[in-house]
Amino acid sequence: MSVVYRRAVRFEEVDAAGIAFFARFFNWCHEAMERFFDGVPGGYVDLITRRRIGFPAVHLTADWKTPLRYGDVANIETAVAKLGTTSATLRYVLTRESDGAHVATIEHVTVATNLDTMTKLPLPDDCRALLELHRST
Template identity: 35%
Template sequence: MAFTAVRPLRFGDCDPSGIAYFPSYLHLLVGVMEEFFDSIGAPWPVMMGERRISVPTVRLDITFSHPGVHGDVLDFALGVRRVGKSSLDLIHRITCGGTLLWSAEQRIVATDTDTHRARPWPDDMRAAFEQHLESTNV
């Protein structure tokens, strides 16, 4: 089951020609990830503040297929490909009007916020991730 979110591509997300500036895409992606964690009952302020779990990205492979332009409405689909002991492999597809703009494969790792060392996912988070496992690509 994919998690979905919608984001407009705003003027500040684009270069002077009106085409999406790729670092803005990453900023939007992080916001979608934060909403995904919130949807599974692991809001980042609680996860990072109280539970002391951080989720740095250790791998990100992006393929750009079609330019996005100012005013586009982006449809984000996030799926879980694999749940490891402390890692989580995510897949992302970002479309506009049914056209694939870009896709990404991402690995994040649960780390202790204080030591910055990998730590196992808590059981409740692992169970929630497994609810979103994709049998095929998003």
């Protein structure tokens, strides 16, 4: 089961080559991850600001197939590729809404982290349950 986040390329997200700047894709995936964590009470905001638990990236791979331009809309499908004790690997598949073209696939390994001590933590139970639910098979 995956969660889909719909995201239009913004006016200021293109570069001097006229296509969506490659680093922007990671902003979008983070937004998709935040939407994903809406499945936990209080969401990502509460994790960060009250529970002081973050999910910094430790590893990432990205493959791009199709450039996006201003006016394009990406559908970002988020699923869980792997689950460890303290880490979760999110996989984002981006397609272009207008024609379904495969835009990019990104894998993002994050580690549950105590933001005050910056040390890793076992995945909190509610996060783990949510992640399990969206595990790709």
